[in-house]
Amino acid sequence: MNVAPLGLAASVLAAEVPAQRAQVSSGQWLTACRLAWEQDGRLVALWGSDERDRRRGFCVRAVVEDAGGLTMLEHTLPDADARYPDISPIFPAASRMQRATYDLVGIAAEADDQRPWLWLASWPIDQFPLRHDFAASPQWEPGQEEYAFVRVEGEGVHEIPVGPVHAGIIEPGHFRFQVVGEKVLRLEERLGYTHKGIEKRFESLPLLEAGRLAGRVSGDSTVAYAWAYAQAAERIANVAIPVRAAWLRALCLERERLANHLGDLGALGNDGGFAFGLAQFSRLREDVLRTNFAALGHRLMMDVVVPGGVARDLALGQVHSLHDEADRIAREVVELRSIYDEHAGLQDRFRTAGRVSQELATKLGMLGLAGRASGIARDVRCDFPFAPYDALGVRMAVESAGDVAARVAVRFDEIEESTRLIGAITAALLDPPAAGECRVDLPDVPADRLALGYVEGWRGPVLIALESGPGGTVRRCHPQDPSWANWPAIEHAVIGNIVPDFPLINKSFNLSYSGHDL
Amino acid sequence: MYQTLRRIARVGVITETPPRAADENIVAARLQEAILRTLGRALTIRHVDAGSCNACELEAHALMNPYYNIEGLGIRFVASPRHADALLVTGPVTKHMAIALRRTYDATPEPRLVIAAGECACGRGIFGESYATLGAVDKLLPIDVAIPGCPPSPTALLQGILAALRAAAAPPLRTEPTLGEEPAP
Numbered sequence: 152m153n154v155a156p157l158g159l160a161a162s163v164l165a166a167e168v169p170a171q172r173a174q175v176s177s178g179q180w181l182t183a184c185r186l187a188w189e190q191d192g193r194l195v196a197l198w199g200s201d202e203r204d205r206r207r208g209f210c211v212r213a214v215v216e217d218a219g220g221l222t223m224l225e226h227t228l229p230d231a232d233a234r235y236p237d238i239s240p241i242f243p244a245a246s247r248m249q250r251a252t253y254d255l256v257g258i259a260a261e262a263d264d265q266r267p268w269l270w271l272a273s274w275p276i277d278q279f280p281l282r283h284d285f286a287a288s289p290q291w292e293p294g295q296e297e298y299a300f301v302r303v304e305g306e307g308v309h310e311i312p313v314g315p316v317h318a319g320i321i322e323p324g325h326f327r328f329q330v331v332g333e334k335v336l337r338l339e340e341r342l343g344y345t346h347k348g349i350e351k352r353f354e355s356l357p358l359l360e361a362g363r364l365a366g367r368v369s370g371d372s373t374v375a376y377a378w379a380y381a382q383a384a385e386r387i388a389n390v391a392i393p394v395r396a397a398w399l400r401a402l403c404l405e406r407e408r409l410a411n412h413l414g415d416l417g418a419l420g421n422d423g424g425f426a427f428g429l430a431q432f433s434r435l436r437e438d439v440l441r442t443n444f445a446a447l448g449h450r451l452m453m454d455v456v457v458p459g460g461v462a463r464d465l466a467l468g469q470v471h472s473l474h475d476e477a478d479r480i481a482r483e484v485v486e487l488r489s490i491y492d493e494h495a496g497l498q499d500r501f502r503t504a505g506r507v508s509q510e511l512a513t514k515l516g517m518l519g520l521a522g523r524a525s526g527i528a529r530d531v532r533c534d535f536p537f538a539p540y541d542a543l544g545v546r547m548a549v550e551s552a553g554d555v556a557a558r559v560a561v562r563f564d565e566i567e568e569s570t571r572l573i574g575a576i577t578a579a580l581l582d583p584p585a586a587g588e589c590r591v592d593l594p595d596v597p598a599d600r601l602a603l604g605y606v607e608g609w610r611g612p613v614l615i616a617l618e619s620g621p622g623g624t625v626r627r628c629h630p631q632d633p634s635w636a637n638w639p640a641i642e643h644a645v646i647g648n649i650v651p652d653f654p655l656i657n658k659s660f661n662l663s664y665s666g667h668d669l
Numbered sequence: 670m671y672q673t674l675r676r677i678a679r680v681g682v683i684t685e686t687p688p689r690a691a692d693e694n695i696v697a698a699r700l701q702e703a704i705l706r707t708l709g710r711a712l713t714i715r716h717v718d719a720g721s722c723n724a725c726e727l728e729a730h731a732l733m734n735p736y737y738n739i740e741g742l743g744i745r746f747v748a749s750p751r752h753a754d755a756l757l758v759t760g761p762v763t764k765h766m767a768i769a770l771r772r773t774y775d776a777t778p779e780p781r782l783v784i785a786a787g788e789c790a791c792g793r794g795i796f797g798e799s800y801a802t803l804g805a806v807d808k809l810l811p812i813d814v815a816i817p818g819c820p821p822s823p824t825a826l827l828q829g830i831l832a833a834l835r836a837a838a839a840p841p842l843r844t845e846p847t848l849g850e851e852p853a854p
Binding site: 271273274280285291292293295315316318319320321322323343344345346347348349351352363364367368369370371373414427429430431433434436437440444450451453486487489490493494663664665 | 672673676677680683716717718719720721722723724725726727728729730731733734735736746748760761763764765766767768769770773795796797799800801802819820822
């Protein structure tokens with residue numbers, strides 16, 4: 152985004168994708184967001200920081216993404232009573248981000264909805280965890296809040312509360328349905344149940360070790376998060392990773408995408424009453440995880456991507472077996488796809504369920520896989536291809552129907568593409584240019600640097616904003632999961648559908664609770 | 670339909686032998702013989718995610734894939750705590766989930782077991798004990814089995830779950846003498 156017309160001077164922001172930062176006034180905060188919206192920008196993140204120790208009050212930052220890259224807007228508030236403009240009329244996803252920023256830092260937007268979002272009465276409401284003077288010792292008892300859910304009035308309207316403990320093996324969250332018979336009139340989500348104080352925890356870990364925490368923000372996206380964190384750490388330390396490390400990271404990322412899509416397709420078949428699908432796809436997912444363990448030392452590949460490169464290399468034989476496995480899985484999935492596509496009962500469940508139109512998806516600023524299923528053609532691997540994606544040329548999977556069937560189709564297409572990419576990566580790993588070390592050491596990390604990491608995880612783009620402190624510490628680390636942008640879409644997607652279709656619709660999005668709640 | 674049946678026939682049965690039970694996962698002095706004799710060999714489990722990062726859940730799901738086939742061993746995951754013999758708890762127990770976890774436990778009829786799965790649930794997770802987390806399942810509930818791992822593999826989960834059932838199995842009938850021993854009269 153060219154911010155010069157707004158009278159702003161932007162400086163380069165360290166990242167693997169094109170990125171800039173600009174200090175803005177209150178009025179400019181709004182005009183910059185409007186300009187970004189007009190240029191097809193989307194809000195990726197919004198968070199606050201306590202800057203009183205630097206005599207700069209508080210800082211609220213937002214990151215928008217457009218065709219040119221990432222733009223980080225920074226606005227300083229002199230004290231906690233000052234408010235910043237509400238950008239949720241432009242970017243609806245900002246509403247919850249602003250509420251969460253208040254819960255954790257204590258600075259508020261000038262917005263109508265001031266309900267807490269990540270605070271569920273487990274610490275005093277006038278205490279703010281991410282302030283430097285917050286008493287971090289855990290002396291408060293868990294409390295129970297009264298949350299003002301919106302109710303629907305009318306004859307025959309019933310209210311169904313679901314969660315936080317859900318029927319299956321799934322993360323906790325609360326869904327409040329307003330229904331007539333089986334038809335959903337309204338859904339309101341209440342999240343925050345898995346809030347672990349991750350951002351505060353980052354500040355007590357050495358910067359070079361905190362990648363382990365980043366990799367556990369959302370366990371099914373550990374590679375994406377660890378890579379984004381490593382990108383930011385490497386930019387702060389001004390270190391370039393070896394060529395081989397980039398190839399190995401991409402291998403891990405594509406295997407993570409593959410494993411998640413296989414698991415989801417099985418679960419979606421099961422949610423549609425087709426247990427055969429669950430048996431077949433969970434078998435293939437297990438094959439992938441066992442290969443991960445044999446080749447990389449961990450079934451989910453946790454702690455494999457580290458700042459400086461990759462923790463361990465592959466043996467020659469393993470490279471070949473990974474190549475063969477990718478081929479085999481691709482062939483099996485082709486067959487399973489035709490079974491899914493031709494199964495009348497399953498298609499009857501999938502098609503038109505949980506539909507989000509392209510127009511609505513654009514308004515809501517949806518990201519990642521769910522966005523692509525509604526026609527929003529964005530993918531960091533294609534839009535800002537850092538190494539080795541610049542050499543790979545990823546084919547983006549886009550659908551337009553925006554229903555469960557479309558989100559299934561995107562997963563099938565991405566499996567096909569990821570198996571192809573794994574084949575290409577394994578071939579590249581055998582070539583001389585990719586030979587050599589898989590890791591370099593990071594020297595002392597300079598203080599007071601800020602850098603971003605941005606990686607297309609299997610759900611969508613994962614952002615890490617990392618600020619270094621003195622002595623190799625983390626001053627502030629803000630992870631932003633793509634689920635923030637997509638959770639509100641589910642509230643729209645279920646309207647008009649029947650309650651028994653909710654598990655199917657929810658699973659077709661499969662958003663992160665832990666990645667969201669931090 | 671034909672494609673589906675052909676695929677089922679081609680893939681065949683791939684279920685593996687279950688692993689040995691891991692006695693070291695038993696939290697001694699909690700597990701009572703009487704409870705185990707009542708439960709017999711089958712077990713219904715209610716899983717509760719007390720704030721995990723979701724990795725433990727993925728591996729718990731894997732227990733139901735054809736390789737591990739936990740249902741073939743007579744062990745099922747159930748939707749209601751009222752139907753459960755055991756709670757499988759993951760995560761460091763966030764304060765936001767403490768009340769829900771407590772209510773789920775209270776709703777589980779006796780005899781009941783509590784299985785803490787994963788480093789976080791066992792009190793060694795990276796999130797630690799903080800303003801937001803209790804830090805371990807045993808800060809809230811008495812636990813019977815503790816399964817380590819980040820996340821525990823499905824095999825490790827099975828070893829821990831089977832350990833809880835181990836003592837309930839009757840001793841095997843001796844049908845032929847072991848080498849070096851006198852045959853039983």
